[in-house]
Each structure stands twice: as structure tokens, then as C-alpha cells.
Amino acid sequence: MGAVTGLPVLLREYAPQVLAAVLRRYGDFEACEDAVQEALIAAAGQWPRTGVPEQPRNWLITVASRRRVEALRNETARRRREEAVQREPAPQARGDDELALLLLCCHPALSVPAQVTLTLRAVGGLSTAEIARALMLPEATVGQRVSRAKQRIRDTGSRFEMPGPGELGERLTAVRHVLYLIFNEGYTASSGDALHRVELTREAIRLTRQLHRRLPDDGEVAGLLALMLLTDARRAARTGPENALIPLAEQDRRRWDAAAIAEGVALITDTLERAPIGPFQLQAAIAAVHDEAVRAEDTDWPQILALYGMLHALAPSPMVTLNRIVARAMVEGPEAGLAGLDQVSEDPKLAGHHRTAAVRAHLLQLTGDLAGAREQYRLAARLTLSRPEQRYLESRALQLE
Structure with a gap:
């Protein structure tokens, strides 16, 4: 037995591996996830007293498997399956399990918010309370979202397995998008008092590292x-x-x-x-x-402008357009940037965004139009829900009085 050090981190590390192994053997995402959560609770209560087992992952897999078998025992309609399961040895973790689990959590039948929440729960190992704090949502809302996501996966008849070559590319696109959303929400929180939510950025980087190891x-x-x-x-x-x-x-x-x-x-x-x-x-x-x-x-702003030009051609978006305008202003002068903003002023996704007003304010300040800049800084402060950004933008407006 080993000493208990960093137990929450250890359990979080093993949680997705255990879930993947149990899910591969028994199926039924919702029931297996419940069994794994019970195993984690058992470990959190027992290991501080007895020490960490020499093979903690196998311990958790065994306990979760027993919990799943116990649940099956109470389901009379599945007695035959229970007998077969009891005769089989406990499942073993496999190298591609976590990738398959990540792909399952980003199933196309789920909404993006559901994909994000389920990924944090099942693959990231975060508790419902931790996810609620990170996403600034009520814990009950997160619990309902996780439950509905698992139910949706079950309703689609999806199995825990690697998608075929024709489907893998599309699913990977969703996975990358979800990981990027998790990182962005952690790096610049969209609302609240904190600018960063480190637990989200850390988890996004950890999961992306794992994905990169699987798909180098x-x-x-x-x-x-x-x-x-x-x-x-x-x-x-x-x-x-x-x-x-x-x-x-x-x-x-x-x-x-x-x-x-x-x-x-x-x-x-x-x-x-x-x-x-x-x-x-x-x-x-x-x-x-x-x-x-x-x-x-x-x-090197000319290089950045060229890269944004390539990005705009490959994957145009409102934020790419805005960042390209900023780069253009840094290369050609603030007047060129303001002209670019005027050209996209009718785009509803940019017109009401606080970053658009903040960029215009900065460019107006560079041209010497301090009154116009002050007005735009205040507009940007009203449009953002992030209090650190609000304070920053309001302070910039005050500096111009």
C-alpha cells in the first residue's frame, strides 16, 4: 500500500480510464458512470485509512465492476446477463479507451453545452459541484444536463467503440471544438468576478495532451x-x-x-x-x-496580418475578422483599422460585441479623438459581463477625461 498524497488529483486522473474500461465491458453509459462514481467515493473514504493500493486503477475497476454487477442483480430482466458477467474476469484498461470515451462525450446528437459538461464530468473527472463552479451554473442545472446527455446517448443506441474511419474525422472536429471552448472559458471567463478559471484551462490542456499522444x-x-x-x-x-x-x-x-x-x-x-x-x-x-x-x-505585425489573412480564407468568423482589422491597423495605421470596422458595422455578431467597441475606442484614441474613444470604452464596458473587463474599460474611459 502507498501513502495517500494528492488523492483528489489521483482519483481524477484514473476516473476516465476506469469509466472507459467498465463501459467497454458492460455498456450503458449512465449505469457505468454511476458505478464508477460509487467506486471513487469508496476510494476517497477508504484509501486515507488503508493507503493507496499498489494498482489503484485496477482496484477502482474491480469495485466499479462489482457495483455494476450489484445493479444488474436487482434487475430481474437481466438475470441471464448478470450470470454471464459474474463468470467473467474484471475488464482491463486499454490504450484507446479514453479517446473512445472523449468521442462518445462529443456525440453529434448532443448540444455543444451538453458535450462540454459531459466531457468535463466523464473524461475530466470533475464532480458536478466543480463543473457548476467552473461554468458558473447552478449545481442542479449541471446535474440535469449530465443526466439528459447520458439519456440522449442511450436513446441513440450509441455503443462505446471507436467510430469508423468515415465518422472519425467529423467526431474529432467536435472534440477539438469542445476542448477549445473549455480552454477559452477558463482563460477569459465570459462572466463573473474572475478573469481566469484555472481549473478549466488546466483540464483542457491535460485532455488535449492526451488526445495528442493518441493522435500524434x-x-x-x-x-x-x-x-x-x-x-x-x-x-x-x-x-x-x-x-x-x-x-x-x-x-x-x-x-x-x-x-x-x-x-x-x-x-x-x-x-x-x-x-x-x-x-x-x-x-x-x-x-x-x-x-x-x-x-x-x-x-512582427506584418506576419500576423498575413497569418490572419490565411485564417480568414480558411475559417472565417467574426472574431477572426475583428482580429484581422486590429492587425491591419498595426501595420497600416489606425485610420485603416477604423475603415475596416466601418465595413463590418452591419454584421450583427460584431456590432453588439464589446470587443468591437473596445477596438474602435483604442483606434480612436490613437487618432486623437479622445471624446469618441471615451464613449466607445464606456459602451464596451456596458456590453461585457466580465467584471475584470468592465473595470479595465471603465478605467480607460476615466483616463481620457
């Missing part, structure tokens, strides 16, 4: 991991006293995580050389250009 030749998975590392490397410098937001150009770059930057740059450099270019790779390349600049004024 997938250029977009590598690009997504590089993007997360290069972005999260700046986290320590993004806030000052009292959680005040510090924009990229004003950050103390000595506080950036040099190891994460080096890893991210190496990863994106390698994948760009060998894999077809995709949106996540281009975003990672842009992040690498920012991170490699020793000072803000050293940033």
Missing part, C-alpha cells in the same frame, strides 16, 4: 495544444493587483512561462512542416509570433 499525426490536435500552451503562458502577466486586467501590449513579459512558450513554439513549428494547415495551427502560429517578441514594439 493529427496536425490540428497538435495546433490546438500549441495554441493552448502559447496562450496560457501569458496568464500570470494578464492580471495585476485586485485582479485588474492588463492588456497584451502592457504585460511584463518576464512573467510569461518560458517553458510553455518553448514547448508551444516547437510543437507548432514541427506540425506546420509536416501536416496540412488548419485553423488551429494558424492561430497557434499567430500566438507564437506574439510570444516570441521580447517587447510589444518588436511584434
Whole structure:
């Protein structure tokens, strides 16, 4: 028996592996997930007294399997299946289990919010309460979302197995999207007092690392991991006293995580050389250009503008359009940026977004229109639900009075 150190982290690490192994043997996502949760509760209560078993994962698989068998015993309609299950040895973890589980949680029959919640629960190992805190939702709402997602998977008749080659690509696209959403919500919380929700960024990076280990030749998975590392490397410098937001150009770059930057740059450099270019790779390349600049004024904006041009052609979106306008302003001057904003002023996804108003405010300030800039900063502050962003934007407006 081993000593109990970092027990919650240990259980979280093993939870998806145990669920995958039990699910592969017995089927029925909802029932197996319940059995695994009971095994985790049993471990949390027993291991602090007895110590961690030499093979903790196998211990959890065995206990979860017994819980599942006990549940089957109470289902008279499944007595024959129970007898067969009892004669079989406990299932063993398999190398592709966690990838199959991640793909199941991102089943196309589920809504994106359901995919995010189920991924955090089943693959990330977060409890319902932890997910509720991270997503700033009532715990009951998260519980209902998880329950409905599991019911939906059961209703579709989906089995725990790797999708065929024709379906794998589509499912991987959903997986990458979900992991990116989890990371983004953690890195810049869309609402509330905190700018960061570290538990979400940490979990997104951990899961993407696992996905990259399983699929080392997938250029977009590598690009997504590089993007997360290069972005999260700046986290320590993004806030000052009292959680005040510090924009990229004003950050103390000595506080950036040099190891994460080096890893991210190496990863994106390698994948760009060998894999077809995709949106996540281009975003990672842009992040690498920012991170490699020793000072803000050293940033290679022409290269960033070119990369945003490629990204806009490959995967256009409102935020790509806005960021491309910013890059253009940095290369050609603020007037060019303001002209670009005028060209997209009718786009409803940009017109009411706080970032659009914030960009216009900054560009107006650069042209000397301080009154116009002040008005736009205040508009941006009213449009965002993030209190750190509100405080930052309001302070910029006050500085111009």
C-alpha cells in the first residue's frame, strides 16, 4: 500500500480510464458512470485509512465492476446477463479507451453545452459541484444536463467503440471544438468576478495532451495544444493587483512561462512542416509570433496580418475578422483599422460585441479623438459581463477625461 498524497488529483486522473474500461465491458453509459462514481467515493473514504493500493486503477475497476454487477442483480430482466458477467474476469484498461470515451462525450446528437459538461464530468473527472463552479451554473442545472446527455446517448443506441474511419474525422472536429471552448472559458471567463478559471484551462490542456499522444499525426490536435500552451503562458502577466486586467501590449513579459512558450513554439513549428494547415495551427502560429517578441514594439505585425489573412480564407468568423482589422491597423495605421470596422458595422455578431467597441475606442484614441474613444470604452464596458473587463474599460474611459 502507498501513502495517500494528492488523492483528489489521483482519483481524477484514473476516473476516465476506469469509466472507459467498465463501459467497454458492460455498456450503458449512465449505469457505468454511476458505478464508477460509487467506486471513487469508496476510494476517497477508504484509501486515507488503508493507503493507496499498489494498482489503484485496477482496484477502482474491480469495485466499479462489482457495483455494476450489484445493479444488474436487482434487475430481474437481466438475470441471464448478470450470470454471464459474474463468470467473467474484471475488464482491463486499454490504450484507446479514453479517446473512445472523449468521442462518445462529443456525440453529434448532443448540444455543444451538453458535450462540454459531459466531457468535463466523464473524461475530466470533475464532480458536478466543480463543473457548476467552473461554468458558473447552478449545481442542479449541471446535474440535469449530465443526466439528459447520458439519456440522449442511450436513446441513440450509441455503443462505446471507436467510430469508423468515415465518422472519425467529423467526431474529432467536435472534440477539438469542445476542448477549445473549455480552454477559452477558463482563460477569459465570459462572466463573473474572475478573469481566469484555472481549473478549466488546466483540464483542457491535460485532455488535449492526451488526445495528442493518441493522435500524434493529427496536425490540428497538435495546433490546438500549441495554441493552448502559447496562450496560457501569458496568464500570470494578464492580471495585476485586485485582479485588474492588463492588456497584451502592457504585460511584463518576464512573467510569461518560458517553458510553455518553448514547448508551444516547437510543437507548432514541427506540425506546420509536416501536416496540412488548419485553423488551429494558424492561430497557434499567430500566438507564437506574439510570444516570441521580447517587447510589444518588436511584434512582427506584418506576419500576423498575413497569418490572419490565411485564417480568414480558411475559417472565417467574426472574431477572426475583428482580429484581422486590429492587425491591419498595426501595420497600416489606425485610420485603416477604423475603415475596416466601418465595413463590418452591419454584421450583427460584431456590432453588439464589446470587443468591437473596445477596438474602435483604442483606434480612436490613437487618432486623437479622445471624446469618441471615451464613449466607445464606456459602451464596451456596458456590453461585457466580465467584471475584470468592465473595470479595465471603465478605467480607460476615466483616463481620457
